[in-house]
């Protein structure tokens with residue numbers, strides 16, 4: 001099966017030969033290497049740091065601590081200004097950076113870490129979110145300074161004097177009356193574990209600073225403009241002198257979104273005025289961010305025939321030591337717990353809580369897997385109690401296109417029953433295997449802000465400058481294809497430049513499945529702008545009305561006469577040189593505000609799986625997995641399928657075995673030896689992706705964003721299969737062999 | 752410092768290395784062969800896989816001096832005269848990579864697989880590649896790519 005050339009991604013060709021450049025591959029002349037000393041205490045005051053011995057070690061250039069940054073307004077954040085550049089006088093989690101060794105090479109820097117002595121005065125700590133809610137819980141932060149509309153719209157609602165840094169509430173309809181009148185009320189609580197992104201490329205930044213030139217960062221950041229914004233706030237450097245270059249990124253899944261390592265890397269370069277490379281190990285990336293673990297309390301009011309009447313959701317999320325994007329994650333978890341169902345009465349509550357653990361952060365479909373795990377598990381519980389087929393119960397409640405999930409959100413733009421129907425048709429029914437299903441609807445939080453530039457040279461070669469980050473999703477190939485289509489040129493003529501804030505205009509960031517839609521439209525607009533200029537030039541040059549000129553491969557067609565771009569430019573400019581640029585901008589005003597609707601599109605998913613269970617060991621094997629996504633239009637089939645397959649497989653991890661564990665304030669399995677992610681022999685023997693295309697999305701050609709939805713239904717589909725086939729309902733992820741085995745045994749014993 | 756003499760991608764090399772230096776660092780930093788990637792550091796993920804005398808080896812967990820006198824093959828040595836080898840081409844054609852960080856290691860491991868097994872079946876493929884992690888693709892297209900070669 002060879003793909004047509006147009007589908008081959010140029011980035012893939014570079015990657016498969018080892019030529020592709022990632023941040024970790026960058027070596028600048030005179031570059032120093034930094035390593036971090038991290039807190040061994042979950043919560044403590046720093047009473048002293050002695051770095052004298054480390055400074056004397058061979059190759060060591062400097063040891064930096066909080067004291068070195070005392071003059072700066074160094075506390076930063078995206079929702080709350082709660083995070084120091086490096087620990088100043090206090091640490092709030094095991095793994096928090098306390099000191100930096102900068103040396104001529106990495107080995108020397110690493111070795112010197114052991115020679116630094118830090119004195120701590122321990123404080124009481126709390127690592128569990130429910131415990132952090134207790135009135136006498138130790139406070140992780142005494143003050144909470146919120147930032148309104150800083151990078152995200154709106155602001156967090158913390159409760160001062162508590163550990164709650166986000167307290168979200170929403171209500172519609174008459175919830176209490178609906179519960180009072182309902183035939184059945186179901187009440188359950190579901191736990192979702194703390195899991196690690198494990199992008200295979202650890203966080204890495206190479207930073208340079210000089211007073212005259214400002215900052216240049218080679219970063220793995222998913223949101224370069226957010227990095228600029230935070231550095232500007234800390235160092236006061238003009239935005240024009242903060243340049244963020246992002247080469248290929250080795251996966252992110254949210255772990256490189258918003259801002260992570262860049263302020264500290266920049267701070268080291270700022271202090272030393274020499275290029276410095278700060279590259280974490282994967283074990284350190286595990287101490288940098290992770291998904292917010294959650295307990296989701298659900299109450300559902302249901303009529304005899306299975307009609308959902310009301311739902312009350314209360315989510316408690318463990319946000320870790322610093323808020324990061326946790327406030328947004330909490331809101332999304334509440335929304336995503338509704339499901340693609342018609343429920344007239346809703347009460348949504350979500351709290352995100354500080355604890356002395358690794359900071360929580362965005363992770364593929366923020367808040368989604370936590371919420372959908374709960375909602376879709378409970379749907380099967382309801383079906384069982386009402387003696388309905390789980391698919392039938394869903395069909396009775398699924399939204400039709402145009403119906404609303406929540407009255408203040410844009411109505412749903414897909415036909416959910418279509419995806420579920422396709423999945424149930426495609427999922428094989430084999431003897432000895434149990435089947436389970438789940439569906440999900442998520443509302444991507446997309447800021448419609450992003451611009452792009454397109455340049456066409458005299459030889460017909462085209463450059464696209466856009467700040468979308470190529471993180472494996474294939475965005476450069478998508479943008480190249482759109483620019484080529486808009487200018488009617490061969491795709492081989494188009495290059496998409498490396499992400500660089502100096503040369504490409506503002507983009508909000510790469511995430512929330514937004515780039516194909518937002519940047520795709522921006523590139524189409526930019527190409528159209530360049531196209532208009534070319535036609536106007538042709539009309540002037542060949543003295544015909546514009547309507548008689550059109551773009552064809554390599555030039556313009558004027559009254560059936562082909563002129564090359566070279567001919568056109570030469571005549572127009574008078575010399576054999578010159579180029580034409582177009583700019584395209586997506587703003588909240590774009591298409592009369594159409595992109596301002598929230599959500600811009602619904603990202604939905606349906607999935608089914610069949611599993612077999614080894615009742616002696618409790619091990620679950622997923623045999624078949626069918627995933628459906630309504631993507632509107634497929635732009636690159638291999639890439640789109642790959643996104644879906646990858647998201648589902650990632651979901652298998654939190655479903656079956658992934659969980660970061662804490663004991664006594666210490667993370668106990670924060671290394672890739674102890675933390676197990678899905679391996680190739682754990683992937684289902686049969687995996688099928690169904691991409692539904694109705695051309696009805698807001699993006700180019702009717703495309704919708706995708707790439708996150710498929711992670712949502714995995715865990716509940718598996719748990720539902722386990723319940724259907726083996727009679728045990730587990731409400732606490734992951735479904736480890738031990739847990740499954742114990743439940744099976746308890747069920748047999750009639751407990 | 753130790754003398755290290757070995758063949759890298761068919762070319763004889765002589766270097767001075769510290770006894771503690773890892774093969775991955777010598778390849779990446781001294782020889783500029785940055786195609787070999789470092790991820791887990793602990794011989795779990797396979798991103799750093801190179802072939803040492805034909806055997807797939809985690810360069811992150813191998814001392815450089817252990818490669819003395821050996822033939823080391825890295826991702827950079829596969830394409831000949833600007834043409835990819837058939838494994839690279841199969842990965843490309845089947846969309847078996849996304850971010851590409853795991854890819855060099857996977858390609859090298861598949862190289863060893865196909866040298867050792869002429870016609871590996873599904874179970875053999877999955878078993879052999881158990882030491883290579885990919886976080887992006889979900890493995891589906893990697894398996895398809897390998898199967899297209901047998």
Ligand code: FES
Nearest residue numbers: 790791794797811
């Ligand atoms: S980096 Fe060597 S096996 Fe993971």
Ligand code: FES
Nearest residue numbers: 849850885886887
């Ligand atoms: S392609 Fe990203 S880890 Fe495999």
